[in-house]
Amino acid sequence: MVFSSEDKIFIKNLVLLKGYSSRRLIKEFPQKGWNKNGLDVLLRKIRKTASVDRQPGSGRPRSVRTPENIDAVNDLVLSQEGAPQTHRTTRQIQREIGMSKGTVYRVIHDDLQLKCLKKRRAQLLSTCNTDSRLERCKQLLRKFPEHIVPFIWFSDEKLFTVAPPINAQNDRLYVSTTTLKRNVDANRLLRTRPTFSRSLMVSVAVSKLGCTELFFVEPGVKVNGEYYRNILLMEQMLPAIRGMSSDLFILQQDSAPAHRAKDTIALLRRETPSFIGPELWPANSPDLNPVDYRIWGLIQERVYQTAIRDIDELKERLIVVWAQLKQSVIDKAIEQWRPRLRACVQAKGHHFEHLLK
Numbered sequence: 001m002v003f004s005s006e007d008k009i010f011i012k013n014l015v016l017l018k019g020y021s022s023r024r025l026i027k028e029f030p031q032k033g034w035n036k037n038g039l040d041v042l043l044r045k046i047r048k049t050a051s052v053d054r055q056p057g058s059g060r061p062r063s064v065r066t067p068e069n070i071d072a073v074n075d076l077v078l079s080q081e082g083a084p085q086t087h088r089t090t091r092q093i094q095r096e097i098g099m100s101k102g103t104v105y106r107v108i109h110d111d112l113q114l115k116c117l118k119k120r121r122a123q124l125l126s127t128c129n130t131d132s133r134l135e136r137c138k139q140l141l142r143k144f145p146e147h148i149v150p151f152i153w154f155s156d157e158k159l160f161t162v163a164p165p166i167n168a169q170n171d172r173l174y175v176s177t178t179t180l181k182r183n184v185d186a187n188r189l190l191r192t193r194p195t196f197s198r199s200l201m202v203s204v205a206v207s208k209l210g211c212t213e214l215f216f217v218e219p220g221v222k223v224n225g226e227y228y229r230n231i232l233l234m235e236q237m238l239p240a241i242r243g244m245s246s247d248l249f250i251l252q253q254d255s256a257p258a259h260r261a262k263d264t265i266a267l268l269r270r271e272t273p274s275f276i277g278p279e280l281w282p283a284n285s286p287d288l289n290p291v292d293y294r295i296w297g298l299i300q301e302r303v304y305q306t307a308i309r310d311i312d313e314l315k316e317r318l319i320v321v322w323a324q325l326k327q328s329v330i331d332k333a334i335e336q337w338r339p340r341l342r343a344c345v346q347a348k349g350h351h352f353e354h355l356l357k
Contacts, residue, residue, distance in 0.1 A: 003042060007032065008052035011039070015046050064099050065107055072097050073107045077114060122351050123284050133282040134349030137341045140280065144250075149337060150208035152250045152276075153241050156291035157223070162314050163197035164304035198311050202318060203232055205241060206291060206330045207249070212240040214322050216315060225261035233264075238271060251275040255283040287353055288340055294333035299325070 003011070014020040020028075022039035046052060073093060080087050088096070090104045097104070108114050125133070144152065173188055181189070201217035215236045217223055223232075241249055251272050253259045260278035268275045286292035302321045308314050343352040 003034075003038070007034075008042070011042060012046050012050075012052050015043055016050065064103050065111060069097060069099060070107050070111050073104060074112055077108060077112070120354070122353070123286060125284060125350065129282075129284050130349030132349070133285055133288075133344055136280055136282040137288070137344045137349070140276075141338065141341050141345070143280075144338075146338065148250070149334060151245070151248055152252055152334075152337075153205045153207040153209075153245070154252045154290050154334070154337075155203070155205040155237065156254065156289055156296070157201055157203045157217075157256075158296050159199050159201050160300070160303065160314060160318065161197040161199045162308050162310060164308070165300070200311055200314055200318075203237065204291065204295075204322075205237055205251070206295060206334070207241075207245070208331050208334055209249075210244040210327070211325075211330055212237060214318055219311060223258060225258045225264055228258040229261075229264055229267050233267065234271070247273050249273060252281065252289070254285075254289060255281055282344075285344075287351070288337070288344065290330070290333040290337055293340070293353075294336070295325075295330065298329065 011020075011025065014025065022034075022036050022043055025039055026034055026036060042052070049055060076088055076093050076096065090101050090108070094101045094104050099107075108116075173184070175184060198219065200219065201221075201223060203215040203217065205212045215232060217227075217232075221227065238251075241251070249272070251268065251274070253276070255278045258264060265277060268277070282288060299318070299321055302324075303314075303317050308317060340352070340356075343355060346352070347355065
């Protein structure tokens with residue numbers, strides 16, 4: 001029977017100070033649900049050791065988790081720091097040192113007190129980038145206080161392919177433990193992918209006031225400054241934004257070449273009440289655009305839940321998923337914008353996403 005720590009101390013005091021037997025304990029404390037056999041074992045231990053603490057057993061001496069093997073595991077684990085593509089799994093360490101996988105796990109977690117953290121992909125930042133991010137985040141925080149954020153329309157473009165993105169780490173197949181890998185059908189083990197998958201460029205703008213429809217760039221069309229200005233902005237995005245915001249909006253765009261072209265800036269000065277220009281938006285900063293750090297990932301996750309045959313089906317799937325996306329999800333993503341700006345300032349312009357709760 002399992003006794004709580006409080007029960008053990010309570011029973012010990014009654015046994016040592018008043019000489020209670022197991023029968024008397026059961027009789028006087030029926031609500032505890034104690035049984036006689038469990039109490040007899042505990043009472044024998046109390047009378048023998050005057051303690052309820054677990055006594056150290058003699059056990060057999062360690063034969064595998066020796067100081068030498070612990071040091072060897074420590075060297076293999078920590079040697080991977082700052083050495084890309086050298087990561088060893090517990091199974092690989094097991095083979096190299098000659099111990100079981102479970103023992104390697106216990107050495108890492110119990111003896112070395114280490115845990116494994118998964119790395120994430122992030123944009124490469126130069127010193128110039130970090131200095132720019134720091135200064136521009138400060139400017140954005142000053143220029144756009146909380147009550148102005150709902151009027152900002154965040155825009156972005158993304159390339160979607162017919163073939164889904166592959167994350168081999170999370171793509172597993174479970175078979176019987178007696179099954180040999182060579183006996184498993186290749187169609188179950190392999191995820192085939194065309195060398196050049198057809199793709200579709202998608203553009204969108206979102207705000208707390210609403211969101212535009214998805215704007216598709218036809219396959220084969222080059223999105224240069226002229227196409228961006230004449231088609232994406234003048235024919236599609238700006239009319240849609242005006243339809244929901246009238247002339248009370250601020251357009252955000254990143255620093256792509258077509259966005260920061262002189263003609264594009266001139267057009268935005270002429271056609272919009274306000275916009276966040278390339279001199280204010282931090283370059284190389286997808287972690288500061290709600291569409292990038294939240295919306296596209298969510299869309300991608302839902303679009304590729306099942307296989308897609310061709311471009312037409314990809315387009316239909318994107319439209320359906322976008323129509324099902326709730327405004328509350330967009331609002332929550334935009335509400336993270338100013339906290340992310342502050343986090344970037346606190347990180348001196350460096351990466352900050354790993355610091356967010």
